[in-house]
Amino acid sequence: MLMLLVVPLITAFLTMAILKHQKTVWTIFLAVSGYLSYALFTMYGKWDLSWSIELGFKMFGKNVVLSLINSPLGWFFAFFASLTTLLIAMFSIAYNDEKHDSKTAPIWLLLIFSNIGIFFAKDWLMFFIMWEAMSTTAYFIIAHGKEISAKAAKFYLSISLIGTSTLLLGIILVSRLSQTFDIGVSIDSLVKLFSTNYSAALLYIGLFITTFLIKSAIFPFYMWPSKAYAESPDDFTPFLSTVMSKYGVYGLILFILPILAKSDLPMFGKISQPAYMLAVLGAITSVLATILAIFQTDMKKLFAYSSVANVGYIVMGLATMSVVGIQGALFHSVNHMIFKTAIFLSLAAVIYRTGERDMHKLGGLVYKMPLTFLVYLLAIISAAGIPPLSGFTSKWLIVQALMAQKMLFVVVAMIFASTGAFMYLLRCLASVFLGQLPDKYKDIKEAPLLMAIPMTILMLLTLAIGVIPGIITKPIDAVLTGMGYNVEPSSWTTVHTALAKSDLNLTYLFYVFMVACVISLIMYLISGKQEKIDQIDNYTAGENPLEWDTTPDRFNFAYGFYQPFKQMFNPMLDLISFERWMSSFGRIVERASSALSLLYTRSEGAILMLYIGIAILIIGGMM
Amino acid sequence: MVVINIILYSLFAILVGLIFMGIGRKVSARMHLRYGPPFYQSILDIFKLMSRKSFTHNFVMDLGMVMALAGLLGTMLYVPIAGHSAFISNSNIIVIMYLMAIGSLGMAMAVTASGNPNATIGISRALTMMLGYEIPFFIIVLGLIISNNSSSISVIAASQAGSIWNWNIWHMPLGYIAMEITLQAMMGEKPFDAMIAPAEVASGPMVELSGKYLGLGLLTHAVSIFVETGLMVNFFFGGGSNPIDFVIKQLGIYLIAVIFDNIFPRYKIEQAVKFLWIFPTGIAVVQLLLLAF
Numbered sequence: 001m002l003m004l005l006v007v008p009l010i011t012a013f014l015t016m017a018i019l020k021h022q023k024t025v026w027t028i029f030l031a032v033s034g035y036l037s038y039a040l041f042t043m044y045g046k047w048d049l050s051w052s053i054e055l056g057f058k059m060f061g062k063n064v065v066l067s068l069i070n071s072p073l074g075w076f077f078a079f080f081a082s083l084t085t086l087l088i089a090m091f092s093i094a095y096n097d098e099k100h101d102s103k104t105a106p107i108w109l110l111l112i113f114s115n116i117g118i119f120f121a122k123d124w125l126m127f128f129i130m131w132e133a134m135s136t137t138a139y140f141i142i143a144h145g146k147e148i149s150a151k152a153a154k155f156y157l158s159i160s161l162i163g164t165s166t167l168l169l170g171i172i173l174v175s176r177l178s179q180t181f182d183i184g185v186s187i188d189s190l191v192k193l194f195s196t197n198y199s200a201a202l203l204y205i206g207l208f209i210t211t212f213l214i215k216s217a218i219f220p221f222y223m224w225p226s227k228a229y230a231e232s233p234d235d236f237t238p239f240l241s242t243v244m245s246k247y248g249v250y251g252l253i254l255f256i257l258p259i260l261a262k263s264d265l266p267m268f269g270k271i272s273q274p275a276y277m278l279a280v281l282g283a284i285t286s287v288l289a290t291i292l293a294i295f296q297t298d299m300k301k302l303f304a305y306s307s308v309a310n311v312g313y314i315v316m317g318l319a320t321m322s323v324v325g326i327q328g329a330l331f332h333s334v335n336h337m338i339f340k341t342a343i344f345l346s347l348a349a350v351i352y353r354t355g356e357r358d359m360h361k362l363g364g365l366v367y368k369m370p371l372t373f374l375v376y377l378l379a380i381i382s383a384a385g386i387p388p389l390s391g392f393t394s395k396w397l398i399v400q401a402l403m404a405q406k407m408l409f410v411v412v413a414m415i416f417a418s419t420g421a422f423m424y425l426l427r428c429l430a431s432v433f434l435g436q437l438p439d440k441y442k443d444i445k446e447a448p449l450l451m452a453i454p455m456t457i458l459m460l461l462t463l464a465i466g467v468i469p470g471i472i473t474k475p476i477d478a479v480l481t482g483m484g485y486n487v488e489p490s491s492w493t494t495v496h497t498a499l500a501k502s503d504l505n506l507t508y509l510f511y512v513f514m515v516a517c518v519i520s521l522i523m524y525l526i527s528g529k530q531e532k533i534d535q536i537d538n539y540t541a542g543e544n545p546l547e548w549d550t551t552p553d554r555f556n557f558a559y560g561f562y563q564p565f566k567q568m569f570n571p572m573l574d575l576i577s578f579e580r581w582m583s584s585f586g587r588i589v590e591r592a593s594s595a596l597s598l599l600y601t602r603s604e605g606a607i608l609m610l611y612i613g614i615a616i617l618i619i620g621g622m623m
Numbered sequence: 624m625v626v627i628n629i630i631l632y633s634l635f636a637i638l639v640g641l642i643f644m645g646i647g648r649k650v651s652a653r654m655h656l657r658y659g660p661p662f663y664q665s666i667l668d669i670f671k672l673m674s675r676k677s678f679t680h681n682f683v684m685d686l687g688m689v690m691a692l693a694g695l696l697g698t699m700l701y702v703p704i705a706g707h708s709a710f711i712s713n714s715n716i717i718v719i720m721y722l723m724a725i726g727s728l729g730m731a732m733a734v735t736a737s738g739n740p741n742a743t744i745g746i747s748r749a750l751t752m753m754l755g756y757e758i759p760f761f762i763i764v765l766g767l768i769i770s771n772n773s774s775s776i777s778v779i780a781a782s783q784a785g786s787i788w789n790w791n792i793w794h795m796p797l798g799y800i801a802m803e804i805t806l807q808a809m810m811g812e813k814p815f816d817a818m819i820a821p822a823e824v825a826s827g828p829m830v831e832l833s834g835k836y837l838g839l840g841l842l843t844h845a846v847s848i849f850v851e852t853g854l855m856v857n858f859f860f861g862g863g864s865n866p867i868d869f870v871i872k873q874l875g876i877y878l879i880a881v882i883f884d885n886i887f888p889r890y891k892i893e894q895a896v897k898f899l900w901i902f903p904t905g906i907a908v909v910q911l912l913l914l915a916f
């Protein structure tokens with residue numbers, strides 16, 4: 001158990017010593033993630049594994065203990081996170097050549113160390129130490145020595161610090177209440193507090209929820225990913241978006257859900273009010289992030305907002321508090337790791353080859369990078385939730401759970417977000433991979449082999465999980481049992497819901513779709529021959545655009561892709577524009593601070609301060 | 624056995640869809656005081672298009688067109704036809720909604736790959752329109768699911784069995800009105816045909832398609848007509864007692880759409896989305912609230 005923490009920690013310091021040999025460093029990084037994935041794989045089912053150390057100083061009458069435990073929930077997140085890291089690591093070896101080297105491997109190893117710690121922590125002290133380590137190390141990776149990235153990273157860090165402070169405050173309050181740092185005990189004591197002092201208990205869990213919402217970028221903290229994800233190193237963005245956005249989700253499942261499930265709370269329809277509040281936050285997040293994603297022109301920003309929207313779905317699923325909903329949320333967490341990693345890696349391959357992040361400056365890359373295109377295509381089919389790929393199953397489960405709990409307007413928000421997802425996913429597909437290939441990219445090559453391997457694995461993984469959902473639902477059974485829910489063992493092929501006669505056999509769905517494909521293919525094959533002609537041969541009627549002083553790639557319709565739609569939303573976008581809020585906030589701070597500085601820079605102010613000081617002294621002395 | 628069933632059902636849907644298109648053309652012609660082509664004209668068109676030589680720009684176009692037809696055929700197989708379907712399933716509505724998207728994705732991919740700006744503008748409009756009509760459509764579906772406590776179309780259709788007075792059109796008239804408007808947008812008929820708009824974007828998605836690609840596109844459209852009218856019959860008209868009854872009901876619904884198509888001008892895309900989000904959505908929400916409380 002301890003080895004999981006020791007190995008990344010030691011290699012982190014080891015690799016710092018040999019930072020010059022980048023290829024070796026990244027290979028070590030790959031080896032460590034491989035080791036972690038293997039070790040975690042062998043740990044499945046051994047739920048009695050634990051480790052603890054007693055420290056010398058006392059608190060609440062006992063020695064302070066730092067402890068780790070292998071819980072099904074922690075294992076579930078840790079295993080899939082390390083699997084994702086393994087694939088990204090393979091990609092990173094190829095990505096970090098002389099030109100793109102970000103030199104972040106040692107810090108990343110520290111991040112993995114804290115990652116494991118968060119998922120296996122048994123007490124609040126361990127959890128907090130690891131949480132803090134995670135927030136800080138991520139800052140250095142996002143910054144990675146670039147000025148513009150450092151700005152984004154500062155933004156991330158300041159938001160993160162708010163989250164860590166509320167977490168610290170929450171831990172202090174809760175452990176004072178329960179007289180111990182153990183997470184399980186603090187859940188019980190909070191449940192008790194809910195029956196005696198409702199508003200205090202709400203404040204306590206509110207502090208924790210704030211932390212988790214900040215880390216998962218749920219409304220009202222939805223804005224930091226668009227900066228941090230976009231400016232971090234291209235191979236780190238998938239980790240940031242898929243693994244690190246799940247810490248908040250993990251925290252919610254670990255701590256908030258058991259409390260809400262066990263406490264006696266005022267109800268709103270079929271579920272409790274705090275849970276409903278959470279669902280509404282998730283719904284607002286996914287709708288808002290979807291709308292914002294549709295209008296982005298920078299592809300990394302677009303998918304940053306898309307990640308925010310996806311975490312919104314997960315929160316909606318969790319808030320249903322039902323078996324199907326939590327199953328869907330956990331399933332979607334894994335799916336999001338898989339398809340979003342595939343998307344970010346294929347885009348990283350595009351950026352690696354072209355050095356361009358603006359979608360409208362690219363185009364027609366399908367001719368040069370067909371494999372990358374295929375990976376991206378399958379990943380967006382999965383992300384849009386289209387069967388027979390994996391994203392569909394989890395979205396379907398969440399929608400079914402929301403409908404069974406009669407959360408009517410939340411489920412409409414979910415459908416809005418997932419239909420809108422279709423718009424931004426296709427925007428990137430059309431602008432980057434389809435259309436005309438600009439002349440300057442005439443001789444770029446397919447992604448290198450080491451990049452192609454992890455991308456292909458991810459592509460096959462999303463297909464396999466889509467056809468055989470049991471790969472994920474079986475471990476989820478263990479998680480749900482560990483959380484105290486009564487679950488039937490799930491089948492390999494079928495997913496169940498709470499609604500009557502609505503179960504779905506996904507393997508069958510795949511077969512049906514395949515037969516339909518074959519019919520369609522036969523129609524295609526028996527009809528007449530086709531001839532392949534150049535794009536400009538058809539719609540410019542054979543005339544050469546160069547003769548009219550323009551180039552074919554000017555015909556790409558990419559920049560204002562959803563312009564009419566955007567005009568509809570402009571008033572709303574102005575209203576929620578975060579930049580404007582921040583600048584007005586900045587102005588207020590500036591005024592207040594300059595007013596404050598007058599107190600000690602000008603003599604009248606100083607005399608005033610003196611009198612106030614004397615007055616305080618006199619009053620204090622009298623009391 | 625199931626495979627043969629699937630093939631027969633697919634051919635049936637394609638044939639019905641094509642004949643509907645032919646009848647629709649005849650009806651529009653009569654509304655224009657023309658004579659119009661025979662009702663089987665669309666079938667002849669398909670044979671003509673499929674046998675001609677055609678132009679492609681790259682493999683994505685071929686892949687996309689095949690994917691579009693396959694997606695729609697897959698969707699059609701999940702729609703129960705008067706209680707019959709090609710294989711045993713729960714005919715889940717959410718599956719149908721998402722499977723239909725694969726057809727749109729394939730079509731969008733194929734025509735964007737052609738590189739013609741008109742086609743891409745058409746696709747961007749089509750996707751915007753999709754966001755417009757999915758919201759009212761889903762709210763109506765949600766009402767049906769809540770009142771039946773099942774997301775299976777067979778259950779919804781079976782709940783209306785018996786007499787004509789059990790049909791949902793009498794139980795939820797507001798839902799029916801909203802669905803009728805939404806269906807117009809789903810089928811891409813006027814006033815919601817901004818994505819095709821021959822006068823503005825030269826038929827949008829179809830502009831680069833020739834020969835068998837246009838043929839596959841027409842087949843896709845035929846199947847989508849079958850699916851959309853089929854959903855309507857199952858939701859509001861009792862699902863039909865036998866396949867002939869089912870098809871006649873479908874034809875009635877399709878003809879209403881064709882008549883509206885001929886008497887309305889075209890909305891701009893943002894007007895269409897606003898309209899869809901205000902009127903059908905509003906009506907559907909009222910219906911949903913009536914059902915839920």
